[in-house]
Amino acid sequence: MSQSLHFFTPSSNITLPKHHSSLFTPSLTTSNRRFPVTTKHFTIKSNASSSSSDPKVLTTDNGTAEILSRVSQTPASSTDSSSIEVDSVTEAELKENGFRSTRRTKLVCTIGPATCGFEQLEALAVGGMNVARINMCHGTREWHRRVIERVRRLNEEKGFAVAIMMDTEGSEIHMGDLSGPPSARAEDGEIWTFTVRAFDSPRPERTITVNYDGFAEDVKVGDELLVDGGMVRFEVIEKIGPDVKCRCTDPGLLLPRANLTFWRDGSLVRERNAMLPTISPKDWLDIDFGITEGVDFIAISFVKSAEVINHLKSYIAARSRDSDIAVIAKIESIDSLKNLEEIILASDGAMVARGDLGAQIPLEQVPSAQQKIVQLCRQLNKPVIVASQLLESMIEYPTPTRAERADALMLSGESAMGQFPDKALTVLRSVSLRIEKWWREEKRHEAMELPDVGSSFAESISEEICNSAAKMANNLEVDALFVYTKTGHMASLLSRCRPDCPIFAFTSTTSVRRRLNLRWGLIPFRLSFSDDMESNLNRTFSLLKARGMIKSGDLVIAVSDVLQSIQVMNVP
Ligand SMILES: Nc1ncnc2c1ncn2[C@@H]1O[C@H](COP(=O)(O)OP(=O)(O)O)[C@@H](O)[C@H]1O
Ligand SMILES: C=C(OP(=O)(O)O)C(=O)O
Numbered sequence: 001m002s003q004s005l006h007f008f009t010p011s012s013n014i015t016l017p018k019h020h021s022s023l024f025t026p027s028l029t030t031s032n033r034r035f036p037v038t039t040k041h042f043t044i045k046s047n048a049s050s051s052s053s054d055p056k057v058l059t060t061d062n063g064t065a066e067i068l069s070r071v072s073q074t075p076a077s078s079t080d081s082s083s084i085e086v087d088s089v090t091e092a093e094l095k096e097n098g099f100r101s102t103r104r105t106k107l108v109c110t111i112g113p114a115t116c117g118f119e120q121l122e123a124l125a126v127g128g129m130n131v132a133r134i135n136m137c138h139g140t141r142e143w144h145r146r147v148i149e150r151v152r153r154l155n156e157e158k159g160f161a162v163a164i165m166m167d168t169e170g171s172e173i174h175m176g177d178l179s180g181p182p183s184a185r186a187e188d189g190e191i192w193t194f195t196v197r198a199f200d201s202p203r204p205e206r207t208i209t210v211n212y213d214g215f216a217e218d219v220k221v222g223d224e225l226l227v228d229g230g231m232v233r234f235e236v237i238e239k240i241g242p243d244v245k246c247r248c249t250d251p252g253l254l255l256p257r258a259n260l261t262f263w264r265d266g267s268l269v270r271e272r273n274a275m276l277p278t279i280s281p282k283d284w285l286d287i288d289f290g291i292t293e294g295v296d297f298i299a300i301s302f303v304k305s306a307e308v309i310n311h312l313k314s315y316i317a318a319r320s321r322d323s324d325i326a327v328i329a330k331i332e333s334i335d336s337l338k339n340l341e342e343i344i345l346a347s348d349g350a351m352v353a354r355g356d357l358g359a360q361i362p363l364e365q366v367p368s369a370q371q372k373i374v375q376l377c378r379q380l381n382k383p384v385i386v387a388s389q390l391l392e393s394m395i396e397y398p399t400p401t402r403a404e405r406a407d408a409l410m411l412s413g414e415s416a417m418g419q420f421p422d423k424a425l426t427v428l429r430s431v432s433l434r435i436e437k438w439w440r441e442e443k444r445h446e447a448m449e450l451p452d453v454g455s456s457f458a459e460s461i462s463e464e465i466c467n468s469a470a471k472m473a474n475n476l477e478v479d480a481l482f483v484y485t486k487t488g489h490m491a492s493l494l495s496r497c498r499p500d501c502p503i504f505a506f507t508s509t510t511s512v513r514r515r516l517n518l519r520w521g522l523i524p525f526r527l528s529f530s531d532d533m534e535s536n537l538n539r540t541f542s543l544l545k546a547r548g549m550i551k552s553g554d555l556v557i558a559v560s561d562v563l564q565s566i567q568v569m570n571v572p
């Protein structure tokens with residue numbers, strides 16, 4: 001059985017007049033030798049077009065019928081199955097459990113002392129890590145370089161496509177290292193000194209250094225000092241030069257470089273520290289490091305406006321070879337919520353950084369802020385990560401706090417320094433699978449408006465194709481969506497629709513494949529393909545059948561951005 005729908009669009013170098021619709025003459029023809037009733041072939045053809053694509057394949061019903069009969073004749077053994085690259089864990093999962101049970105939600109793991117070794121990284125990759133995050137708040141550049149090297153080696157040697165995300169420190173106020181112990185406990189009533197002094201020799205007991213020079217000037221006696229958004233609380237009792245004496249009012253564990261906020265009369269104090277640049281001088285050096293190392297994502301802490309994102313993007317474009325580093329805006333401050341839409345529009349994705357966000361807005365407002373951010377990202381077709389306190393929030397809810405079908409969930413301390421990083425990942429993975437199954441069984445296809453985000457008519461066509469293909473996939477209960485995509489854009493548009501079936505995304509570039517690993521529901525494959533969809537499908541079917549990843553009779557919908565089309569077919 002085969003059915004196809006093609007949109008024949010002009011190639012991108014042709015500019016369309018504003019009232020483009022008059023240029024297009026839709027024509028509907030129905031003919032198929034084998035299935036005369038059910039096969040429909042729509043052709044929309046532009047008379048302004050001079051596409052290099054093969055019109056024989058595109059626009060004639062006979063041509064289409066020919067393609068599919070040839071697909072069915074291609075012997076699986078005639079192609080080299082090594083010329084398609086896919087994550088070995090996903091491959092095994094597909095073979096063993098079938099399409100439906102593949103996980104759609106992506107998992108990001110922060111790498112720290114508990115997980116920086118090659119075997120530990122491999123265990124995380126086997127456990128489903130899609131993106132490894134390194135947090136420049138901690139560790140040395142040399143340490144991070146070794147982690148990146150190991151992840152790259154893991155990908156090469158073991159067939160993973162784990163992407164690397166570098167997260168900047170930002171210039172918010174935080175404690176320094178604890179000069180020795182990995183953590184310290186502050187007890188109720190104890191007096192601790194917070195200071196901007198630097199110490200050469202061992203520092204006095206119960207003394208914490210602070211990274212922000214203006215700290216002692218900005219705080220006032222009576223202010224409340226919150227460590228990590230309230231994990232530990234102090235009251236400022238005295239200021240002596242660079243030293244600020246505080247009494248612990250809520251005991252807990254102090255971790256190196258923990259975030260500090262101070263509150264006055266129930267409000268967050270934003271004095272001169274609000275003027276600190278989003279990207280500090282040290283962050284710029286870390287960004288240079290990330291560009292040199294060729295990381296896949298750079299996450300920017302405490303983004304306040306779109307301006308800083310635009311600045312960074314042009315900085316990267318001027319320096320990075322292929323300028324293919326995606327910039328992720330961390331939403332973790334009041335300012336970022338105020339300028340949410342412009343920030344997300346400027347970025348290549350966003351992170352709901354609930355750790356710091358929960359320290360800046362009342363905790364009970366975090367879930368609604370999260371819902372708003374996740375929805376907006378989906379509408380604007382940007383990947384979104386929900387981060388921090390995932391497992392904690394599952395004490396009350398079976399899902400990591402209604403993550404609203406975010407693209408990805410992120411582990412922080414659990415994977416960086418916890419005792420059970422693999423277990424934490426397993427929990428997150430099984431929760432993701434369970435909630436995804438529930439969504440499908442409940443047929444909770446959201447009625448969410450997915451507005452047009454494209455700026456050209458060709459992009460609008462891509463969006464319509466993907467929206468329709470995703471809807472068709474749900475209604476026809478197909479086994480998989482296939483998308484052939486050069487830049488990954490068409491794949492992202494399918495992911496945005498959150499269809500019931502997995503999306504096999506074929507792309508010829510390794511870096512695009514790694515980046516697509518952050519997107520909900522996408523199984524990225526590296527495959528070189530041509531402008532000829534006939535041979536692309538031929539090859540893919542053969543390669544995947546040879547690897548046991550699909551079988552004859554599977555129902556597939558294929559879309560492509562090389563020639564904007566939708567095809568519905570059973571694997572021959
Ligand atoms: N590269 C590293 N080196 C040492 N410790 C790390 C590293 N990355 C993370 N950690 C530890 O894991 C904890 C959780 O990580 P994360 O949430 O990314 O940082 P933070 O707590 O600073 O927001 C950190 O507080 C720190 O103790
Ligand atoms: C992810 C977060 O950022 P970081 O761990 O860098 O503080 C957060 O605040 O939730």
Ligand SMILES: [K+]
Nearest residue numbers: 137167168169
């Ligand atoms: K950070």
Ligand SMILES: [Mg+2]
Nearest residue numbers: 332353355356
């Ligand atoms: Mg943060």
